[in-house]
Amino acid sequence: QDSERPGLVLSGDDQDVLLMQKGTMMRKVRSKNWKKLRYFRLKEDGMTVWHARQNILKCHKCIIISISDVETVRNGHESEVLRSLAEEFPLEQGFTIVFHGRRSNLDLVANSVEEAQIWMKGLQLLVDFVTNMDQQERLDQYRWRGWDCVNNRGDKNQDGRMSFHEVQRLLRLMNVEMEQEHAFQLFQAADTSQSDTLEGQEFIEFYKALTKRVEVLELFGNFSADGQKLTLLEFVDFLQEEQKEGDHASDLALELIDRHEPSESGKLRHVLSMDGFLSYLYSKDGDIFNPSCLPIYQDMTQPLNHYYINSSHNTYLVGDQLCGQSSVEGYIRALKRGCRCVEVDVWDGPSGEPVVYHGHTLTSRILFKEVVATLAQYAFQTSDYPVILSLENHCSFEQQEIIAHHLTEILGDQLLSTTLDGQLPTQLPSPEELQKKILVKGKKLSTLEEDLEEEEELETELEGEQEPELEPQFESETQELSPRSKDKNEKKSKAILCPSLSALVIYTKTVSFYNFTHSREHYRFYELSSFSETKAKNLIKETGNEFVQHNAWQLSRVYPSGLRTDSSNYNPQEFWNAGCQMGPSVAMNVQTAGLEMDIYDGLFRQNGGCGYVLKPEFLRDTHSSFHPERPISPFKAQTLQIQVISGQQLPKVDKTKEGSIVDPLVRVEIFGVRPDTTRQETSYVENNGFNPYWGQTLCFHLLVPELAMLRFLVKDYNWTSRNDFIGQYTLPWTCMQQGYRHIHLLSKDGTSLHPASLFVHICMLE
Structure with missing residues (x-):
């Protein structure tokens, strides 16, 4: 029966995978002092x-x-942990398994270099195979994984077969309480061998019967004249009437039939079977997230300050802010998930080498040059658009020179060290113009105008074969711009900014904020200010329209409160409403999961995950009349109707309790301007996480839909305590598709809960 089992077809070149199936002992490593054989x-x-x-x-x-x-x-x-063991084991014996989302890496040490190579090559082969699987193949694999679980948990006597009693136990394991009579009917239908047991393929047929979608069958029947197939015209009607696909529905129908109809004869006749219809609904084409928003689809030629920018705070931390671990892994994770602004807190270190850590705390320390080397390697693996290095400089003059040296030598051409064309710009350059460039954000001794003028004078002097007198000029400049250093001789070296480091700050010069009038009168477009979340909230309430106008011509940064010692995050939505852009702006602790990171990941899921999302037009206008606290959209308000129909194969909350089955409910949360921020929820379905049905409609009225984020949250009802988290999915209103759609749920750390999903109907009314 297992011959019908889908999976990796091994060839003679795949001996690594065969050897992995035999098993081996390896050391699991968490730190220099924690190494366990497994x-x-x-x-x-x-x-x-x-x-x-x-x-x-x-x-x-x-x-x-x-x-x-x-x-x-x-x-x-490439592993800091394994490098710390270099004296105990050759690094070639070690390797790291890196997971999606925020799950910690797994560091392993094999018994030999050859064994490490077997596992590395074999695992990568399997990862590539799974990545290229289509939706049906993934479902088939899930079914067979269920059969493996049966053999180890459902099949009590371990004979490779399931009696009906064992099936009943399995159903509880699978998160469903089913009437005994109905379960027995399904069991008998699948028992084609009439042995009163199920094995292999019989279990798969039983599983298919369990997952039969009555609500989809009914929908299919509403548009199919014969109940067997959708003709091309019937499918076009469905796409136009329900899915709101518009005038291109005819061409789209042909594409979808070709993509999802499993039978070749059906494709030739341009008809869609029930299996093809379900495949379409469950695929990316039938997803609530509009596929046209997945690639880079926005105008990337506007100034940097016209975009929300994916940013992180305390990027180096992979633990809490008081005694957590600092690691280059924090930068790798942030950059690979599309982060375009990373923070570096740099302090004087031993042996003249600057170190990165959370100052005045017990967090561990890493070398600044290792952070820069990590940026050089990973900055543009996910996105070609510019990375901003937010430099929190606490170093002496001497170690600032080391910082400048490492940035210049390690980053090379990646580092932006002058304006793009050597000319004075009139606005910030665009992400398109700054591709593959790393920008340093920090303090600067002079203005861009003075720098460019100085360069011209230097060129003139060099042409006249005169020796440029640069050092005295920098000295007087430093003395003039750092007056406090004159009065505090003992702190002089730390008060003076190193000229070579200052020169690397081009379009992202940090300045103090006093008020919006002062900024308009005294600051330039390439100068930016940072705001604590408390300060920013007060400014939005008191002078929200001025904040919007300010962010239409200059970058700003909002950073989490220093009281958030647990590395928790603020909700970024209220700052996005005012047009705050990046980190210099909405800076997040990306190591911390939760509602705030769900919203953040939801916004940046669009536009190719490139880390830049174009702000709405009314937030890019320096004369905008928009006020985030008293909003009037320049566009029309809309009403959103969401029918929450059903759920599919929701995971158990407490997997340690065999008999526990979830009682799921769905909460729809909207985050936007204050009047639009609300939530509604369905009733709960008792004892069914496998195929719960709600059929309830929730209605929302939005004043400014362009700023709205939708979060679908599935919880396990518990009247004695707070409802437990099951799964969620968050997306922007602007990326939402209408009609019958599936929502593929994510875990707390943002990874897929496949095949868990919700089936909904979305309708937008003006």
Whole structure:
């Protein structure tokens, strides 16, 4: 029966995978002092790695790693943890499994270099295979994984078959309470061998019967004349009437049939079967997130300050802000998830080398040059658009020179060290113009105008073969711009900004904020200010329109309160409403999961995940009349109707309790301007996380839909305590598709909960 099982077809070149299936002992490493022997084995499905304390693998005693959760595999040289063990083990024996989302990496040390290579190459082969699987293949793999679970948990007597009693136990494991009579009917229908047991393919048929979608069958029947297929015209009617696809529905229907109809004869006849219809609804084409918003679709030629910019705060931390670990892994994770502004707190270090850590705390320290080397390697792996290095400089004059040296030498051509054309600009350059460039944000001794004038004078002097007198000029400039250093001789070296570091600050010069009038009269477009979240909130309430106008010509940064010692985040929405752009603006602790990061990830999921999202037009106008606290949209207000129809294969909240089954409810939350921010929820469905049905409609009225974010939150109802989180999905209003759509749920750390989903109907009315 397993011959019908889908999976990786191994060839003679895939011996690594076969060897992984035999299993081996390896050292699991968390720190220099935490190293434990563990047994690792790739399961026969090629989709799952199990590891345990010994080579007896049972579901309830081992940790399961799904290949679909793995992003990549790195060699030992790239791991700080493994590098700390270089005296104990050759780095070639170590490797790191990197997961999607915010899940911690897994560092391993094999028994030999050859064994490490087997696992590295084998895992990467499997990751590439899973990445290229289509939706149906993923569903098939999930079904067979369920059968493996049956063999280890549902199949009590371990005979490879399931009796009806074992099926009932399995249903509870699968998060569903089903009437005994109905369950027995499904069991008998799947038992084609009439052995009163299920095995292999029979279980798969039983599973398919369990996942039969009555609500989709009914929808299909509403548009199909014969109930067997949708003709091309019937499918076009569905796309126009329900999915609101408009005039291009005819061409789209042909594309979708070709993409989703499983039978070749159906494709030739331009008809869509029930299986093809379900495949369409469950695919990216039927997703609530508009596929046209997935690639880079926005105008990328406008000034930097016209975009929201994906930014991070305390990027170097992978733990809390008081005693957590500082690591270059924080920068790798942030950059790979599209972050375009990273923060570096740099302090004097031993042996003349600056170090990065959260000052005046017990957080660990990393070398500044390692951070810069990490930027050079990872800055443009996810996006070609510019990265802003937010430099929090606490160093002496001497170590500032080392900072400038490392930036120049390590980054090379990636570092922006002068204006793009050597001329004085009249506005900030665009992301398009700054591709593959790293910008330093920090203090600057002079203005761009003075720098360019100085360069011209220097060129003139060089042409006249005169020696330029640069050092005295910098000295007088420093004395003039750092008056406090005259009065505090003992702190002189730290009060003076190093000229070579100052010269690397071009379009992102930091200045103090006094008020908006002062900024308009005294500051330039390439100068930016930082605001604490408390200060920014007060400014939005008191002078919200001025804040909007300010952000239409200059960058601004909002940073989390210093009281957030747990690295929690503020909700970025209210600052986006005022046009705040980046980190210099809405700076987030990306290591911390939760509502705030869900909203943040939701906004930057669009536009190719490139880290830049164009602000609405009324937030890019220096004469805008928009006030985020008293909003009147220049466009029309809209009404949103969301029918929450059903859920599919929701995960259990407490997997340790065999008999526990979730009672799911759905909460729809809207975040936007204050009058639009609201939430509504469905009733809960008792004892069914497998295929719950709600069929409830929620209605929302929005004044400024252009700024709205929607969050679909699924919770397990519990009357004795706060409802437990099951899954969520967040997206911008502007990227939402109308009609019958699936919402593919994500976990707390932003990774896929496949195949868990919601089925909804979306309708927007003016």
